[in-house]
Amino acid sequence: MESRVSPQAPGAHLPDHPDFLWRNPEPKGSYDVVIIGGGGHGLATAHYLVKNHGITNVAVLEKGWLAGGNMARNTTLIRSNYLWDESAAIYEHSLKLWEGLEDDLGYPIMFSQRGVLNLAHSLQDVRDSVRRVEANVLNGIDAEWLEPDEVKKLCPIVNISPDVRYPVIGGTLQRRGGIAKHDYVAWAFARKADEMGVDLIQNCEVSGFDLDGDRVRGVHTNRGLIAANKVALCAAGHSTVLADMIGLDLPIQSHPLQALVSELLEPVLNCVVMSNAVHVYVSQAHKGELVLGAGIDPYNSYAQRGSPHVIESQLAAACELFPIFSRAHVLRTWAGIVDVSPDASPILGLTPIENLFINCGWGTGGFKATPGAGWLYAHTIAHGEPHPLNLPFALDRFASGALIDEHGAAGVAH
Ligand SMILES: Cc1cc2nc3c(=O)[nH]c(=O)nc-3n(C[C@H](O)[C@H](O)[C@H](O)COP(=O)(O)OP(=O)(O)OC[C@H]3O[C@@H](n4cnc5c(N)ncnc54)[C@H](O)[C@@H]3O)c2cc1C
Secondary structure, eight states: OOOOOOTTSTTOSBTTBTTOSSOOOOOOSEEEEEEEOOSHHHHHHHHHHHHHHOOOOEEEEOSSSTTTTTTTTSOOEEOOOOSSHHHHHHHHHHHHHHHHHHHHHTSOOOOBOOOEEEEEOSHHHHHHHHHHHHHHHHTTOOOEEEOHHHHHHHOTTSOOOTTSSSOOOEEEEETTOEEOOHHHHHHHHHHHHHHTTOEEEOSOOEEEEEEETTEEEEEEETTEEEEEEEEEEOOGGGHHHHHHHTTOOOOOEEEEEEEEEEEEOSSOOOSEEEETTTTEEEEEOTTSEEEEEEEEOSSOOOSSOOOHHHHHHHHHHHHHHOGGGGGOOEEEEEEEEEEEOTTSOOEEEEOSSBTEEEEEOBGGGOSTTHHHHHHHHHHHHHHSSOOTTTGGGOTTHHHHOOOOOOTTTTSSOO
16 A cells, blocks of 8 residues: 655655656665665654665665654654753754755645744752753853743743742753654655655564574565674664664663643644743643643653553643643644653664664653654765764763763653
């Protein structure tokens, strides 16, 4: 069956298949590069392998449908205001790519730089936030500290009353942060990669690896053996399942992460607001829904659903910060499975197995990294060695101890 596409996506269909954005090819017997996982990162990697390195004999293998994992389940927040130099550099690289992505892909992705506001509710929040603003500024990343009245001016519906459980005592703002339309982003990358000859193969589950000693030379799938010079893992919440098949022990825990949307509303929220203390973050989608996310469900799971009590506290937090939301109705809730690493930073680079590459551990915050991670992963695969920007994010940092602890900047993450 051919892939379905959104009827709203303008002027972007295949010339000889006006209803479809990409072909639906049968897998070939072999490829130069096989990417496992047709989420945003897998698709972006394919795009940059072609665009930046001229490698076109590439397949993206997806066990379900393209973007059926976290890619089209996330809350689409984009920012680069992380604390440490390594993180600031990798996320800012991605943000700069977002700023030119619509032109690069020739497809509307509704990237909206409406500003991301992180609220502070305690003295410790203030200290951490101001430190992060200063670190960001030193790294050339736009960041501002706002006093409560400035928070209110920027986002009039936030409750800054001192009489609540966690009063707002300030906030940080990254004006270049914002949101994009996640499914359009996936389709844009998919369409472009397909156009350049990449085979996007849906309903193709990888079930094992073909090894020659310590060297990978292909993958076993429900559609047969596919040989590959290089294999790139890009399976987010299922990274450990795949790594287990090849005896690779990853320091990754898979957790459900839930989100929800309200019914469609008139514009009420003009920026993204996040609060680590009450644990909620919210934006208003272009269409009008309030899009809310929370922290992870605290247990391991591969089921794409979560527990109601997490939603309940997320909504309580939202109503505390935005009393006006108590009049809105929840339309639907869902979950994805996120791959959480011990230092809240990703793993992007080589593995101990020759020709096997890894991209995982983005946890609750990998949507914003989609173009940047794809760009760097493509570089790493093409050259057989990491780019300086992803060198610090190697798997062996968990043995060397050179961790990049972003639990603060990734508190509620996203
Ligand atoms: C509710 C929620 C909210 C989020 N909010 C944000 C946010 O606001 N901002 C942000 O930056 N990030 C956010 N994230 C995180 C972000 O979505 C992920 O970090 C990112 O999408 C991961 O990369 P991906 O898109 O490639 O993953 P995925 O889309 O999950 O892609 C992995 C793919 O691998 C496939 N796969 C798995 N196993 C196999 C196999 N054996 N064979 C073949 N294919 C396989 C899966 O089916 C899946 O399609 C959120 C995540 C969730 C769940």
